[in-house]
Amino acid sequence: MAMNASLITPVLLFSMDSDQFWAAPTTTGGLKAYYQQYGSQVDNYQIELIHFKNEDAILRWQQSWQETYLPAIKAAEQAGQQAIIGFSMYTWNAAEFLDIIHQIKAQCPNVLCIAGGPHVQQAEDYLGEDPIDIIILGEGETSFQEILDTPQRIHWPNINGIAYLENGDIHKTPERQRRKYLDELPSALDVIDLCDxxxxxxxxxxxxxxxxxxxxxxxxxxxxxxxxxxxxxxxxxxxxxxxxxxxxxxxxxxxxxxxxxxxxxxxxxxxxxxxxxxxxxxxxxxxxxxxWSKKHSPRVQEIVLLLHKNGLLPHYQLALQTLTPLALELSNRQNMAANKYEPIARQMAAEGVPIAAELIWGLPGDNLAEFENNLDQLLKTFPNLNIFAYTLLPGTEFYEKRLEYKIETIPVAGYGKAKGEYVVACHTFDRDEGIEGYFLITAHILFAHGHLIPLAIRYLALQNGITTAPLLRTLLRAVCVEYQDDLPNLDLQDRMVVYENRATIFTCILKNPLRLYALFETEIIRYLQDTNNGHLSDATRHILSLDYALSPRCGEATKANYEFNFNAVSSKAALDCLSLPSAADLSPETHQVLCVKSPGGVGTILKDPDGGAWLRGEIEYQQADIQTVKILHPNVKPTQAIQ
Structure with a gap:
């Protein structure tokens, strides 16, 4: 049936940001720009970009749907037109978009629903289960244009790179070849308003x-x-x-x-x-x-140093993912040798580059014992360490081999396939070990990545004979017991509940820093004594006092003076460079008073431990006697401590 040119057909393209970022809708904007340049029915369509910042924005849109969009779609349908809705689907928005798709199709069953993006490349998981008519496989611009030009089902077999149901069976058309000359794609910025x-x-x-x-x-x-x-x-x-x-x-x-x-x-x-x-x-x-490139080449190093010099580098991350040989093999990865990445990490840390390594817990081929060894090794080598739980995603090799590797999963935050699945067991670790791994990485996220006790953790990791993983889990269990009454709606004995609610726990325990750090000191000193490392107790107390002064804070920005009975400036500089403070640094003969500026904002600006380093306290260095101590960077050890 030919389109009725007397009425403009609505095309609604939906996109949504992740929780942390508010960015322009460049994915759906690219589709609109491409169709406006190459489509044959441009005058017959009104393509609107609907971009959500978060779930609250979806709730506000629901009213517009009832008042504006639903009547427009009904009017188009009465005029013989078929309205089109399209969704750019990623892990962070799939659950919300599936809800919207079900809602729209329930009220407008004849609307043509198109889905694309990384999260729906396993079309079998959606077609027939969710009311999606067409899934675009691979690059979407040309497929989207051809669908709009020929939306009738009779034409679908002629459109490469799509999947749809045909008589109850999934039909996939021939693969669409990737575009080699990307400048043929018009810029999404041509159709997106960037300013009000x-x-x-x-x-x-x-x-x-x-x-x-x-x-x-x-x-x-x-x-x-x-x-x-x-x-x-x-x-x-x-x-x-x-x-x-x-x-x-x-x-x-x-x-x-x-x-x-x-x-x-x-x-x-x-x-x-x-x-x-x-x-x-x-x-x-x-x-x-x-x-970043998975290989640290001289070019990569030049780029990193250039961006850092110009204040444009929030972090440089070496994506190691795992150091366990079998996990690397099954993941089709080959990391650089330790004797190559260790000097890179130390050199960049010494130059003040915010370098980090990345680990993933839950990969098939890994196990908790080797993961703990990997964690200890990297804590000694990198000033920052980002650890992620492995979420099984559609369209990946592990997803296809889940039976072969005996992969067991649980739904992410209760959303099932829409937001992926936590891997909690496989052929190389059982379910209890898998969940204990989640508990361990929760402890690291809270205490190290959240910048609560990063210096104390590093100080102990650099010691011979201390394994940090048992200590981290001990601290988290103590926190769960101490704060259970503060969080009555959470079962803090359930390790996955603790993992999924780490942001709530983080903001709760920082409401009273004195209480929290007293707990840290008690548990860490007990652990040292139980592991025959009691001789480190006094030095560890010193480092903990520095962590306390520099930790993120609730409330407004503040400045406060902190007294230290050791050389806190020199000790911090050594640890920032991944070195142990000297005996002289930790001697109680030194007395320092340091002014720490804290930006505050925990619970308002910062609601997640992932941003702990962004709102940590900073030492304001002052003139000491006649000589001014110039700190070029926290990793550069000053020539004279502030006495």
Whole structure:
């Protein structure tokens, strides 16, 4: 049936950010821009981008749906048109979007529902179970354009790269070949309003891709497989330069790259130079983040140091994922040898570069004992360590081999397949061991990553004969007992409840820092005595007092003086450089009074331990006697401590 040109057909494209970021809708914007340039029925469609910041925005939209969108779709249907809804689906929004899809299809069963994105590449999990009509497999721009040009079912077999139900069976059309010349894609920024009527930026950040593809085929990841593909293609520098000028001219403060391996391509250095030039001329962007190349090449190091020098590097992360040989083998990964990454980590830490390593708990082939050894090794080597729980995602090799590897899962936050599945057991670790691993990484996230006792953990990790994993779990169990009455709605004896509610626990325990750190001191000293390490007790108390002074705080920004009966400045500098403080540093003969500036904000600005380092306290160094002690960076040991 030919479309009725007398009425504009509504096309609603939905996207949603993750909890932490408010970015422009570049995925759906790219679809709209592509159709406006290449579509044959442009005048017959009204394509609207509906972009949600969070779940509250969805609730507000529900009223608009009833008052505006539903009547428009009904009117189009009465005129013989078929309205179209499309969803850009990722792990963080799939549950919410499935709810919206069910709602819309219940009220408008004839609307054409299209879904695309990494989370729906396993079409079998959705078609027939959820009221989705078409799933786009792989790159979506051309498939989306062809669907809009020929939306009738009779034409679907002629559209490559889609999946749909045919007589109750899933039919997949031939694979759509990836686009090699990315400049053929119009910019999403051509159709997205970046500023309001007063010229103020509408978004905090932009998620931007300068390249597509990933040369690695990690079994746990959607990159390199599924919607992304293995060969890397990139946009021209002219295109990148034009878009980045638009972004900074709009006043958007952060650029987050969606590239899989930044630094792997020789042009990436030129991109880094461009972003630094923009920062120097305009003051923007404020920060620039990306997923780094899995290989630390000289080019990568040059880019990292350049961005750091220009204040654009929130972190540089070495994606090790695991050090366990079998887990590496099954994951199709091969890490650089320890004798290569250890000097890199120490050199960058000494230069003040915020370098971090990444670990994943729950990969098939791993086990808790080896994971604990890996944790100890990396705590000695990297100033920062990011640990993630492995979530089994559709479209990955491990997802396809879940029976072979005897993978057991539980739903993420109760949403089942919509938000992925926690891996709690497989052929190399049982369920109790798997859940204990979640408990361990919760302890690390709270106490180290949340910046509660990072220096004490590092100090003990650097000692010979101390294993940090049992201590971390001991501390978390003590916290669960101490604060159970403060959190009566949570069963803190359930380890997965503790993991899933770590943000609530974090903000709760920081309401009274004195109570929390008294508990830390009691439990750590007891642990040292029980493990025949009591000789470290006095020094550990010193380091704990420094952690206390620098920990994130509730309330408003404050300045406070803290007294230390040891050389706190020199001890912190040594630990920041991944070295043990000297005996002289820890001697009680030194007395220091340091002013610490705390930004506050726990429970308001900061609601999650993942951001602990962003709102930690900072020492304000002062003039000492006649000589001014200049601290070039916290990792650079001063020539004279402030007495």
């Amino acid at each position: 009527a007063e010229g103020k930026p509408l978004y905090d950040s932009i998620s931007y891709e300068t390249s597509r593809g990933c040369p690695f085929k990690c079994a746990f990841c959607e990159w390199g497989t599924g919607a992304i593909g293995s060969k890397m293609y990139q946009f021209s520098m002219d295109r990148v330069r034009s878009d980045w000028h638009k972004i900074v001219n709009a006043g958007i403060k952060d650029i987050w790259l969606a590239d899989s391996n930044f630094g792997a391509l020789k042009e990436d250095l030129e991109k880094a130079q461009l972003i630094c030039e923009l920062k120097e001329k305009t003051g923007l962007p404020s920060s620039f983040a990306t997923s």
